[in-house]
Amino acid sequence: MKGSKERLIAIGNRVKVVREAMDLTQEEFANRYGYARTTLAKLEAGLRDFKSTELVTLAEQLNVSCDYLLGSSHAGELTKIMLKITLKKFLACAVKHHDELLKELALEIEI
Secondary structure, eight states: OOOOHHHHHHHHHHHHHHHHHTTOOHHHHHHHHTOOHHHHHHHHTTOOOOOHHHHHHHHHHHTOOHHHHHTOSOTHHHHHHHHHHHHHHHHHHHHHTHHHHHHHHHHHTTO
8 A cells, every 4th residue: 555654654643542542562462463563663653554455454453444544534433442442441440350349339329
């Protein structure tokens, strides 16, 4: 996928924002999805071009649309992405601490 330097930098910035919102380092994301960390670093810096099939795969891994990565969707999509990630983190924490949360809730409502 050929693109101007500015477009590649913009895509890389979007990738970085979502990866960081997922609370993953470059190393963690690269390991999870089979990239070399240096490849991901170059992509995020706009120093690496990529095929359209790679864009689709990356969008799926980040749980965003290709339109978002390409800058074609409105800013509302980032809000939805951040909300989804925040909700997933909250739910994971709630499940992990289920018993403690139930006891606290029971105390608050005086069961």
